[in-house]
Amino acid sequence: MSKIRYERPVIKKLETGMPNKFGTRTEYAPMTHIDGVSVKSLIKEYGSPLFVISEKTVRSTIRKARKAFETRYPKVQFAWSYKTNYLNAICSIFHQEGSWAEVVSGFEYDKAISLGVDGKKIIFNGPEKSEEDLCKAIQNDSLIHIDHLDELYTISELADKSKSRPRVAIRVNMDTGVYPMWDRFGFNYENGQAWDAINKIMHSGRMELVGLHCHIGTFMLSPFAYGIAASKLAELALSVEQKFKHEIKYIDLGGGFASRNTLKGSYLPGSDTNPTFDDFAEAISSALLNSNFKQDNLPLLILETGRALIDEAGYLLGSVISNKRSSTGRRNTILDIGVNILFTSFWYDHKITPAQSFTQYSEDTCVYGPLCMNIDVIRESASLPLLNRGDQVVIQNVGAYNMTQWMQFISLRPHVVLIDMDEKPHVIRLRETLDNITGMEKVPEHLANFNK
Amino acid sequence: MKKRKLNIAVTGLNAIDSPGPGVSVIRALREASSFDVNITGLSYESLEPGIYMHDLVDRTYSIPYPAAGIDTLLARLEYIHEKEKLDVIIPNFDAELYPFIKLEPKLKAMGIHMFLPTLHQFEERHKVNLNDFGRKYNISVPKSKVIYDLNTVHSLPSEFSFPMIVKGKFYDASIAYSIEQVKSYFNKISAKWGLPIIIQEFIHGTEFNVTGLGDGKGNTIAAVPMRKQYITDKGKAWGGISISDEKMLDMTRKFLKNTKWRGGFELELMKNKDGELYLLEINPRLPAWIYLAVGVGQNIPEALVNLALGEKVTPFATYDVGKMFIRYAWDMIVDREEFEQISIYGEL
Amino acid sequence: MKLRKNVAVSEAGLLFNPVTGESFSVNPIGIEILNLIREEKDPEQIGRIILNKYTTDQATFEKDYYDFIGILEHHNLLESHEETKA
Ligand SMILES: Cc1ncc(COP(=O)(O)O)c(C=O)c1O
Numbered sequence: 001m002s003k004i005r006y007e008r009p010v011i012k013k014l015e016t017g018m019p020n021k022f023g024t025r026t027e028y029a030p031m032t033h034i035d036g037v038s039v040k041s042l043i044k045e046y047g048s049p050l051f052v053i054s055e056k057t058v059r060s061t062i063r064k065a066r067k068a069f070e071t072r073y074p075k076v077q078f079a080w081s082y083k084t085n086y087l088n089a090i091c092s093i094f095h096q097e098g099s100w101a102e103v104v105s106g107f108e109y110d111k112a113i114s115l116g117v118d119g120k121k122i123i124f125n126g127p128e129k130s131e132e133d134l135c136k137a138i139q140n141d142s143l144i145h146i147d148h149l150d151e152l153y154t155i156s157e158l159a160d161k162s163k164s165r166p167r168v169a170i171r172v173n174m175d176t177g178v179y180p181m182w183d184r185f186g187f188n189y190e191n192g193q194a195w196d197a198i199n200k201i202m203h204s205g206r207m208e209l210v211g212l213h214c215h216i217g218t219f220m221l222s223p224f225a226y227g228i229a230a231s232k233l234a235e236l237a238l239s240v241e242q243k244f245k246h247e248i249k250y251i252d253l254g255g256g257f258a259s260r261n262t263l264k265g266s267y268l269p270g271s272d273t274n275p276t277f278d279d280f281a282e283a284i285s286s287a288l289l290n291s292n293f294k295q296d297n298l299p300l301l302i303l304e305t306g307r308a309l310i311d312e313a314g315y316l317l318g319s320v321i322s323n324k325r326s327s328t329g330r331r332n333t334i335l336d337i338g339v340n341i342l343f344t345s346f347w348y349d350h351k352i353t354p355a356q357s358f359t360q361y362s363e364d365t366c367v368y369g370p371l372c373m374n375i376d377v378i379r380e381s382a383s384l385p386l387l388n389r390g391d392q393v394v395i396q397n398v399g400a401y402n403m404t405q406w407m408q409f410i411s412l413r414p415h416v417v418l419i420d421m422d423e424k425p426h427v428i429r430l431r432e433t434l435d436n437i438t439g440m441e442k443v444p445e446h447l448a449n450f451n452k
Numbered sequence: 453m454k455k456r457k458l459n460i461a462v463t464g465l466n467a468i469d470s471p472g473p474g475v476s477v478i479r480a481l482r483e484a485s486s487f488d489v490n491i492t493g494l495s496y497e498s499l500e501p502g503i504y505m506h507d508l509v510d511r512t513y514s515i516p517y518p519a520a521g522i523d524t525l526l527a528r529l530e531y532i533h534e535k536e537k538l539d540v541i542i543p544n545f546d547a548e549l550y551p552f553i554k555l556e557p558k559l560k561a562m563g564i565h566m567f568l569p570t571l572h573q574f575e576e577r578h579k580v581n582l583n584d585f586g587r588k589y590n591i592s593v594p595k596s597k598v599i600y601d602l603n604t605v606h607s608l609p610s611e612f613s614f615p616m617i618v619k620g621k622f623y624d625a626s627i628a629y630s631i632e633q634v635k636s637y638f639n640k641i642s643a644k645w646g647l648p649i650i651i652q653e654f655i656h657g658t659e660f661n662v663t664g665l666g667d668g669k670g671n672t673i674a675a676v677p678m679r680k681q682y683i684t685d686k687g688k689a690w691g692g693i694s695i696s697d698e699k700m701l702d703m704t705r706k707f708l709k710n711t712k713w714r715g716g717f718e719l720e721l722m723k724n725k726d727g728e729l730y731l732l733e734i735n736p737r738l739p740a741w742i743y744l745a746v747g748v749g750q751n752i753p754e755a756l757v758n759l760a761l762g763e764k765v766t767p768f769a770t771y772d773v774g775k776m777f778i779r780y781a782w783d784m785i786v787d788r789e790e791f792e793q794i795s796i797y798g799e800l
Numbered sequence: 801m802k803l804r805k806n807v808a809v810s811e812a813g814l815l816f817n818p819v820t821g822e823s824f825s826v827n828p829i830g831i832e833i834l835n836l837i838r839e840e841k842d843p844e845q846i847g848r849i850i851l852n853k854y855t856t857d858q859a860t861f862e863k864d865y866y867d868f869i870g871i872l873e874h875h876n877l878l879e880s881h882e883e884t885k886a
Contacts, residue, residue, distance in 0.1 A: 009827060179600040179647075359827065
């Protein structure tokens, strides 16, 4: 006789306010497969925890985004924001899909070059670019987005020395009605700093001002704010044209579109409420089309969308280490996934689904990671089915920032697997080994051999 | 002629001390002259009294909280529709309007009609946007300011005089008489409801409410103003009286004309001692005291159903002035089995 | 250890405590265990029966079992030791 699947016994008081099984039924519909590959087999093959990225979803998402913009505005270019996820395989998918590269450090710049990205298609952002970085970018004719006056002067000097004319843009910050206002990067629009920087560039004659850039914030929930940003940059571009008879080639609105995640503290799930690519595209393209650009001379629209393009494609698989009860009687579940690899659990209530089917019984559970740290909380409260030790879970929408901001802390970082278009898994980043970490260390002679 | 029979689902069965409008809406529907009804209650919690009022509600199904997501709600409604063949749903809670508005086209395709504000109208009337709303539609609103930062509190006295109202994004409001109080309410309310906090000019005066119905084209189908006579400690009317005030009706008609509001609503108004009217808040649904409107000659829920079904509805021209509603609490005797039935199976 | 005498458990998984007026929902395996307790099986016997029937191991079940008993105690559904002794 084959045995019945075990589930721990539970008893729950019927209270008002307690959603019954119909209320929560599909909240944790199990996710047994990702793109046709079973979660169980993935964990068996590659271990737990494990990052999995769906190539299908990456491609369908960027295509959806492009379509939303290209059907509304004639000239659109996406530039993949490296910091969101700079695994070579992932960057390569975006480059195959026609995206340029958007980088914010010498390291990211070198990564893009070594991947084979044409220097002319690299946008170099950020407040920290060394002279060496800038020389490289000038040589490769990359697009340098100037963050502050010191940088402006440095580029001007380098241009003079190298007898070249770097292509530059300035980063503009502005009030778009959203809070907090990101005014620490670039030059302010309202107080005239931006116009001042433009004048300095134009008068120096050493640089070619090709674009205007802004990045108004991240996880933005208001398409309207992008409309304002687009209008303000359009106005600046038109002023340049009027005063200097110089045409601004592109307007770069940065990244920041919200992904499908649910921010902590929101009542409704983000997948229901967050604006879609169409919403953002509508706001931006109307603002640009309604401004005073000549019909046949619209600037190129560049977008550096990060999280909204990759979050949905990323999954983090893990296993239950233990179930406990807290001193107050609350159910605690410990996973082998900690905040060191799921950084975004500080911002989001990530959706956690079991990887096997369950009965409708559930418990309100606090989900902890395995680190010996009080801050290691994945979800403060989630209604989860009765998971057993060793059961597997899938955490969804984790593709953005986790694989760049993760920390090697206490344990080693796991494999990252890409499931390709033919539903075949490939390791795209190996699990770390002890040697990887200690290999970079050096022990001074007098500290070696402490056993002697 | 035999009246047609409609299957109508209604939420907000929580006829408790801070009541939802569901039970009043159902009473109105039962008195409709243009149709007969079969009422399906939709409940969130097992103790919503409406579930057990079998002479008003034919059958109740529990539905998932909006936080469970639109797809979960849709799946549940599909199940209920299969059994009950719904013609119309009337959602009655603010928090569920967003998912229902989003589901409107899908439900319509299933043959279920609703008559809700558009998403744009729903968002625009939000407390946080009240200032812009007033400016755009030329309606007087108390001056308000949205703040995110405790440090900006110090500049408030240059713009507002004391007392001022400190409001949360969704709920809660306190009257502050000093900067210290503003700060303390800022902290308290933001800890509970998050940012931003809304600072609002305090208007001395009397509060009035208007309920009504807009046809989505700018026409006023119904409008009944009421003055609260007895207010509970939760700020809810326990008694009220219909009044005749042209200014209020004018403001209501202007609101409907300028916004092309679609669906039921309740306006919260304040009249100061100079007789000037201010719009404090727009609730995008029918109020719990909607039965007063029926009692004075405007069966707003009935008209709403007919609009939802795409029928022509003649605007109500009059209503009785000086009629009162007095709410009362009623203890029902309920078998435990019924409570367990709805708790466990989600159907009763 | 004994379930309070007048506690009623229904097929559907409902448990009603007439002393306190509280109702509870219990999952099927929970009901099975409650019935075994009612039949005055001891924890060892209960463990054997469950292990025979379900895919689990002794250690897991024991932990879950005592957790379950803890919750029953918490809700005052078991007769206290004094009462049992008396
Ligand atoms: C300049 C710039 N562009 C693009 C991005 C990508 O932003 P997001 O992932 O929010 O789309 C960032 C992120 O901080 C950024 O700083």
